[in-house]
Amino acid sequence: MALVKYKSTTRKLKGGLAVESQARNFKIVMDEPETLGGTNTGINPVETLLCAFGACQTIVALAFAQSQNINLQDFWVDVEGDLDPDGFMKGAPGIRPGFQEVRFTMHIKSNSSEDKVQAFQKFIENRCPVSDTLSKGVAIKPGKIVIEK
Incomplete structure (x- = not known):
């Protein structure tokens, strides 16, 4: 494709x-x-990023539960990240303006076996485009600047 x-x-x-x-x-x-x-x-952009991460994992779970033979009764993701505002607000040397770490907890309500649910969690992590982008990085390519008059 x-x-x-x-x-x-x-x-x-x-x-x-x-x-x-x-x-x-x-x-x-x-x-x-x-x-x-x-x-x-x-919500601010970094909160939106966390929301996008959780939403992507949830959508992957919903889209693939049946094909992975998971009886998914409920699903949600708690996501949190640590960011030092001095990196953004003050440009402090040695402090990243972005997240230092992002953590998440998947909540999966299912009567499927624990082994199947754990395998499904790994499947979700491997298929989530937002997770892939955050964990592996992506090239950021600035375009030209258009000066509006």
């Missing part, structure tokens, strides 16, 4: 740090909490 291109556009909103991102016909608002200079009108 050929590569599929995904696209999004993010624009600033009036005042503060709030932004609106759009992919296909769907929009989300992101902002920073007031303690980081925002107006707290939405």
Whole structure:
């Protein structure tokens, strides 16, 4: 199968740090909490990243449970990450602006055997595109700058 291109556009909103991102016909608002200079009108981009990670794992579980012979009665993922704001806010030397570590816990409600559920967990981790992108990295290639007048 050929590569599929995904696209999004993010624009600033009036005042503060709030932004609106759009992919296909769907929009989300992101902002920073007031303690980081925002107006707290939405979750922030790093929280969105954690949500995308958990959502991707959940969607993989839902999409493949039947083919993996898992009787999936319920599923959710708790995700957390550690980030030092000094890396982002102050550009402090030696401190990454991004997450130092991301941890997650899958909650799988199923009457399938423990061995099958553990194998399914590994399957989910191996098939989740967001997990793959975060754990293995991806090339970031800046495009040209378009100066609007």
